[in-house]
Amino acid sequence: MDPKVQAMYDTLRAKLENIVPDVELRYKAELAVEINALKEERNAVILGHNYMEPALFYSIPDFTGDSLELSRKAAQTNKDVIVFCGVRFMAETAKILNPTKTVLLPSEKAGCSLAASITAQDVRALRARFPGVPVVTYVNTYADVKAESDICCTSSNAKAVIESLGSDTVIFLPDEYLAKNVARETGKRILFPTKDQVITFKGNQIQTAPYDPAAVAGSLIGWHGRCEVHEKFTVQDIQAVRAQFPDVTVLAHPECSPEVVAAADFSGSTNAMIRYVRESLAKRYLLLTECAMGDNIAAANPDKEMLRLCMVRCPHMNTITMEDTLAALKYNRYVIEVPEDIRQRAARAVQRMIEIG
Ligand code: 13P
Ligand code: SF4
Numbered sequence: 001m002d003p004k005v006q007a008m009y010d011t012l013r014a015k016l017e018n019i020v021p022d023v024e025l026r027y028k029a030e031l032a033v034e035i036n037a038l039k040e041e042r043n044a045v046i047l048g049h050n051y052m053e054p055a056l057f058y059s060i061p062d063f064t065g066d067s068l069e070l071s072r073k074a075a076q077t078n079k080d081v082i083v084f085c086g087v088r089f090m091a092e093t094a095k096i097l098n099p100t101k102t103v104l105l106p107s108e109k110a111g112c113s114l115a116a117s118i119t120a121q122d123v124r125a126l127r128a129r130f131p132g133v134p135v136v137t138y139v140n141t142y143a144d145v146k147a148e149s150d151i152c153c154t155s156s157n158a159k160a161v162i163e164s165l166g167s168d169t170v171i172f173l174p175d176e177y178l179a180k181n182v183a184r185e186t187g188k189r190i191l192f193p194t195k196d197q198v199i200t201f202k203g204n205q206i207q208t209a210p211y212d213p214a215a216v217a218g219s220l221i222g223w224h225g226r227c228e229v230h231e232k233f234t235v236q237d238i239q240a241v242r243a244q245f246p247d248v249t250v251l252a253h254p255e256c257s258p259e260v261v262a263a264a265d266f267s268g269s270t271n272a273m274i275r276y277v278r279e280s281l282a283k284r285y286l287l288l289t290e291c292a293m294g295d296n297i298a299a300a301n302p303d304k305e306m307l308r309l310c311m312v313r314c315p316h317m318n319t320i321t322m323e324d325t326l327a328a329l330k331y332n333r334y335v336i337e338v339p340e341d342i343r344q345r346a347a348r349a350v351q352r353m354i355e356i357g
Helices: 003-016 022-041 067-076 088-097 120-129 143-147 158-164 176-186 235-244 258-263 270-279 292-300 322-331 340-356
Strands: 044-049 063-065 081-085 102-104 135-138 151-153 170-173 189-192 197-202 205-209 219-221 249-252 284-288 305-308
Touching: 003 022, 003 292, 022 044, 022 322, 044 067, 044 088, 063 067, 067 081, 067 088, 067 340, 081 088, 081 322, 088 102, 088 143, 088 340, 120 135, 120 143, 120 170, 135 158, 143 340, 151 158, 151 340, 158 170, 158 176, 158 340, 170 176, 176 189, 176 197, 176 219, 176 258, 235 249, 235 258, 235 284, 249 258, 249 270, 270 292, 284 292, 292 305
Parallel strands: 044 063, 044 081, 081 102, 135 151, 135 170, 170 219, 189 219, 249 284, 284 305
Antiparallel strands: 189 197, 197 205
């Protein structure tokens, strides 16, 4: 075996021997060495989201993390090329922050149901309907939607971003479930004008009433977007797993419904869940998020058991492969472009978020 491939194989095996079969590790080690050589040749940086499959996650990224951490890394890089092993809205955010660099997304199909749920025109219409109310958009949106926003947020800083605005009433887009979870955390009601609903939280109780246009002040105003992955997890799933494994600690991403989050033991961004497992003494966890992240956490915590529901997968994140990452660097594809007027306005909202910390 070539010495570089041998070294990569040894690294991967040390981390993944109980998770990925040897035959795959040998194949992926060769691919990783080829990718890393091209990465150096092109003066590129590879950013890998926590949802990447384990052999990719532990071999080619210079940085791994959740969407907030990777936005920060994208803002700091001095490389000429950024390859984003994640989905389009993440690569767009990197381009927004780095207009002169080449940003590549290895798969053209890596979208996101949340980003697809809202348009720039929808945001303008909400602004017209609620004049003077600040607009926060989740980073899981496309550049033209970010451009209509005052500030962006991720699931790890949503509460801090809302609190930074000094406004009692805030438009929070587009994730219905994240908005409900943040509303509960900040003690606010949440209105859904498009669903004619007002939701109020009393502890773990959720009350629903019709929307009243005269009672908007002091509320969050939400939209009806949902993550097609996290919306599928149910309280019944949690109950079934708890019945089978009574000692299980349940972790749910805040894109899950508020009922699921209330039934879990912990909810947080992908980085927050990784940190939770690392720091907790429990031995067994159920991870309610993209299943590949369970492998990555298990590899880093060999003394802990990660249960996951792999019947639910993110079809977008899973289009990013090592083969396509190699092709991205080789053939310079798929290049992310953002029109300059949109980029400048979106950059203000993203930078403002990054500055909040
Ligand atoms: P994180 O910011 O927690 O990494 O989440 C991104 C995402 O798309 C979750 O589905
Ligand atoms: Fe989008 Fe959900 Fe996939 Fe994350 S898991 S990229 S929010 S569809």
